[in-house]
Structures are given as C-alpha cells and as structure tokens.
Amino acid sequence: MSSADNVDIQLVDVTKGYGNHLVVGGINLVVPRGEFVSILGPSGCGKTTTLNMIAGFHEPNSGEIRIRGKNQVGVPPEKRNIGLVFQNYALFPHMTVAENVAFGLKMKRKSAVEIEEGVRRALKSVHLEGYETRYPKELSGGQQQRTALARAIAPQPSVLLLDEPLSNLDLKLREAMRIELKEIQQQLGMTFVYVTHDQEEAMAMSDRVVVMSGGVIAQEGRPVDIYQNPVSAFVADFIGKSNLLSVTKTENRDGKLRLALKGGPTLIADAPQTAPADSIALCCIRPENVQLAEPDESRENLLAGRVDKMVNLGAHVDVWVDVSSDCTVKAQIPVRRLEGVTVGSEVKLRIEPKAVQPLVG
Incomplete structure (x- = not known):
C-alpha cells in the first residue's frame, strides 16, 4: 500500500x-x-x-x-x-x-x-x-x-x-x-x-x-x-501549565545558550533551539521540572528567591517563588520535600538545562 x-x-x-x-x-x-x-x-x-x-x-x-x-x-x-x-x-x-x-x-x-x-x-x-x-x-x-x-x-x-x-x-x-x-x-x-x-x-x-x-x-x-517542545508562547501556555519568563538577553558561549531573565537571573538552555538566539524573547519551563535545591547546593541553573504563595493540592504543592522583583517562578513540589518551607521562606530552585525551552515572543 x-x-x-x-x-x-x-x-x-x-x-x-x-x-x-x-x-x-x-x-x-x-x-x-x-x-x-x-x-x-x-x-x-x-x-x-x-x-x-x-x-x-x-x-x-x-x-x-x-x-x-x-x-x-x-x-x-x-x-x-x-x-x-x-x-x-x-x-x-x-x-x-x-x-x-x-x-x-x-x-x-x-x-x-x-x-x-x-x-x-x-x-x-x-x-x-x-x-x-x-x-x-x-x-x-x-x-x-x-x-x-x-x-x-x-x-x-x-x-x-x-x-x-x-x-x-x-x-x-x-x-x-x-x-x-x-x-x-x-x-x-x-x-x-x-x-x-x-x-x-x-x-x-x-x-x-x-x-x-x-x-x-x-x-x-x-x-x-x-x-x-512547544514552538510558541501560545502553545506553551495553552498546553499544560508553564512558566513563561521574559528573556532580555541571549548569548551563545561554550556551545551553550545562556538566557538572561528579566530582573537579572541567568539560565542555561539545553533544549532544541528552533529560532535564532537574537529572536528569543521568552523561555518556557514546566512547573514539574522546577525542583527544590539544597541550601548549600552549587551547580548550573540555581535560582535563589523567597516563597510568595503556596497552594496544597494533595500529592504536591504549587509554590510561587520570587527570584527577582520582575521574575516569579512556579514550582510543583512533592509535599514530602517541603518540610519547614512556608510563605516567606528563602529557598533555592534547581532547573535542569534540558527543561528550559527558548521561545520567540
């Protein structure tokens, strides 16, 4: 046939x-x-x-x-x-x-x-x-x-x-x-x-x-x-939950794409790049790919911030963390990992480079 x-x-x-x-x-x-x-x-x-x-x-x-x-x-x-x-x-x-x-x-x-x-x-x-x-x-x-x-x-x-x-x-x-x-x-x-x-x-x-x-x-x-691998902000936002973070500057260095987020933090992206670096205006990160890091942890893609809001959904908790005055990241954290964490707590978030998806605005 x-x-x-x-x-x-x-x-x-x-x-x-x-x-x-x-x-x-x-x-x-x-x-x-x-x-x-x-x-x-x-x-x-x-x-x-x-x-x-x-x-x-x-x-x-x-x-x-x-x-x-x-x-x-x-x-x-x-x-x-x-x-x-x-x-x-x-x-x-x-x-x-x-x-x-x-x-x-x-x-x-x-x-x-x-x-x-x-x-x-x-x-x-x-x-x-x-x-x-x-x-x-x-x-x-x-x-x-x-x-x-x-x-x-x-x-x-x-x-x-x-x-x-x-x-x-x-x-x-x-x-x-x-x-x-x-x-x-x-x-x-x-x-x-x-x-x-x-x-x-x-x-x-x-x-x-x-x-x-x-x-x-x-x-x-x-x-x-x-x-x-959504190809646009619309698809990323419509399919599932996502962090859509503004990117103010991009740089290719040592074979890695570095994305400066609005407010200062920088993330390294290891996901497929579907557009020229200078056209990237956003990045998409799924909340389940945002993890709580240990306080003394030191590695790529660590974001320090303060817990702004928490919503308990049973097996996991949705946690919003302000990592700068212009940038809030939502994480989906298992309940067992949040002992002692409350609104106002200082925390570190870890995001694997492969979980950072660059997008054209």
Whole structure:
C-alpha cells in the first residue's frame, strides 16, 4: 500500500471566511488511516469550522478536502462515508437504543439482516448489550453518549468526526469516557478526528494533536512532543501549565545558550533551539521540572528567591517563588520535600538545562 493509499483525510490549502472575517486561513493537514487526531484550540480558533468542512456542512472558499484520495468539495455530507458524534448526542427521544443505532443503516437501505447485525456489532463495541429496548430518557449521560457513538459507527464509515462529545458529562464520567473512546477507536481501527478545547482530553486520547490558533495550525505532533517542545508562547501556555519568563538577553558561549531573565537571573538552555538566539524573547519551563535545591547546593541553573504563595493540592504543592522583583517562578513540589518551607521562606530552585525551552515572543 502506497503512502497516499494510507491517508484517510487530507486538507490542502483550505480557507474559509465570512465577508472580511477569515475563520480558517489556508491550512494543510494529513490524517493517516487508523489515527486518532485531536484538533485542539480555544473558542473561535477555527477548529469546529474545520470539522464542519470535513463533514460537508460548510464548503471551503478555496482549497481541497480529500477523503481517501477523492476531493469532497461539493459532495453532500451523506455521500462522504463519514460518521458524526455531536456535543448534544442528537438522539431521537421517541426511538429505542436499537432504533437509534439502526437509523443510519436504514437510510443506507440495508436489509433487515444487515441492520440487525450492524446494531448488534455497534452496541457490543460500546458495551451496551442489553440496552436495546431502552429509550434515551432512561439512559445516563454516559450511556447516551455511547448510544450516539454506536449510531455513528454502525454504518461502518471510513472516518468518524467527533465535536466535543464529552463536554456535557461530569468530570469523573468524562475521564472514564476518555479511556473508553480510545479503546473503542483502537478496537475498530477507525480514523477518529476529535475537536475539543480541553487540552487534557486531547493529550490523553490522541495519537497526534493539532493545535489551532487564529484560523491556522500553530503546531502539530505527538502529545508528548508538543508538551515538551512547544514552538510558541501560545502553545506553551495553552498546553499544560508553564512558566513563561521574559528573556532580555541571549548569548551563545561554550556551545551553550545562556538566557538572561528579566530582573537579572541567568539560565542555561539545553533544549532544541528552533529560532535564532537574537529572536528569543521568552523561555518556557514546566512547573514539574522546577525542583527544590539544597541550601548549600552549587551547580548550573540555581535560582535563589523567597516563597510568595503556596497552594496544597494533595500529592504536591504549587509554590510561587520570587527570584527577582520582575521574575516569579512556579514550582510543583512533592509535599514530602517541603518540610519547614512556608510563605516567606528563602529557598533555592534547581532547573535542569534540558527543561528550559527558548521561545520567540
């Protein structure tokens, strides 16, 4: 199978605007077959519009949307062989679970035997065997969500598009459904394109995350790569928690990049440098990579300061340390390491050079 044959979705220079307002600005995206891809970003970034163009509900102003190699521009949604799961589930209240799941198969004019087998297979995939005769009002939120998922996968689409399907669930159920969705996707081997504003959701489930901002793709890649090596302040701030510290001067010396922070302290960066040294205006440091050093410790990247604030979160404590009048660093410290440390304590922080990520402002 050629690489082209292994692609389920391809967006080529896709744009979408309304009047003078550009919503999606010339994005290019390739989704291989069987991949779980999340399109992630804040409200208004263009992620839902992108999904709706893939689905066929909106037509792009320019560019191509290909599904399994065929341009879909002008092709109506029902002809694209895609499944859809929405935020509100859109179940028919007067139909049983089995009737809801059978709906798409009936629209495709499948035989009674094919419909029965399709419903059975879909309900088994989402662990709803035995719920065939129940109505939506008799189901929990999680069961309704799984019914909507079963209805979408019953016709065996080539691609499943999901638009924030977990946002109406409470936190514990949402976390449980993340695991279930990923397991179902792996079991089916189906391509999932998942839209969300919840970065934890995207990080937990996806093979690849596409971060959008202002109608363009800010960064895409494996969740771990985006988290560890953000390419911009926006991505660093949007994905996880981070210290974004102002850099006033950079210097390459002895093969190491030295970053002077606003207020005086200097850090050595050993992370991949994606921009010229003179264009670096910020550095990103994840709070969990900031450690409490011993008082007499002497090594690279030690910052001395005073504890300004502490928030106990159970297993760890978020600690804000003023290292200068213009620079505060947040650390995530295990409770056991903080004996005797209180607000106002003088402490030393240690940051490994590889944990310092230079960024263009």
